[in-house]
Amino acid sequence: MVRQESPGGAVERPRTAVVRDALGVGVAVGLSGFAFGVTAAGAGISVLQACALSLLVFTGASQFALVGALAAGGNPFTAAAGAFFLGTRNAFYGLRLSQLLALPRAVRPLAAHWVIDETTAVALAQPGRRSARLGFTVTGLSLYLLWNLTTLLGALGAEALGDTAAWGLDAAGPAVFLALLAPMLKTATERAVAALALVLGLGLLPVLPAGLPVLVAALAAPAVLWLKGRRS
Structure with missing residues (x-):
């Protein structure tokens, strides 16, 4: 298969390869939304509140930090502040991705909502702009849809699991975050x-x-x- 070149001269990866890798990340991480839904329900957060967090916040590490602090009896304002500062890393991702993706102004506000660890990792792994845009879009779309779906299922099914703390599902989010972070520490x-x-x-x-x-x-x-x- 002949690889295309981006306007900058970089050799682009085949679209199928980019989509395959992006979907792999989106599906693997998206399934951990189930763990968030269960953990949120165990912390006393309602199904509606858990779904709203996934829809509007959409950054797993911050969501787990928030519900973990609340479950431990922390002050809501302190828990929210911790989650906020943990999520500020996405702003720095956005500075790098804005140059790499160079998206049209009309879609930038929507794309900003998908600037998280996983989409950044997939986009930065691509050799050219076209591949980076495709990887970012497929990862963001698949992860957003699956994360919100599994959050709903996890919150609804929390009662059937009994004691959610005994399952250790609250460790799923941090484990995924560390797995993505480790290779970037160069x-x-x-x-x-x-x-x-x-x-x-x-x-x-x-x-x-x-x-x-x-x-x-x-x-x-x-x-x-x-x-x-x-x-x-």
Whole structure:
């Protein structure tokens, strides 16, 4: 099969290969929406509220952080703040993707809702703009539809599972996030930030109220960059 070239001269991947990889990511991650629905129901969140979170927030790590903090008895404002700051990484993804995808202005607001870990990873893995746009679109569409569907099914079926905490489904979201993040930590600085954030987040869990460890862990990036600047 002859590969096409993008306007920038990059060799594009075959469309079928891009669609296959994008659907693989969308389906694999989208199924974890079931775990979110069950976890949300176990935290006392209604089916309507759980579905609204998936429809409007649509960033798994932040959603799991929010319901996890609420389930642990955290203050709603603290839980929301932790989820918000965890989701700010999507803004930085958007800065990179806006240059890569160069989408028309009319569709940018809709595309911004799909700027998450998975769509960014698939888009950045492509050699050219056409492949990146296709990968982003297929991943976003398949993941959005499946995530919301499985959120609904998980929230409705939570009662049939009994004690949701015993299933450990609340670990599904963080596990997916870490699996996507690990291959992207290529430099020593990135690995240092991730390690410090992990130490802060886990180390402060028994000390601080639910939701606050995530906020403190966000200080890892400026701390590492400050130390690097002093050494330079």
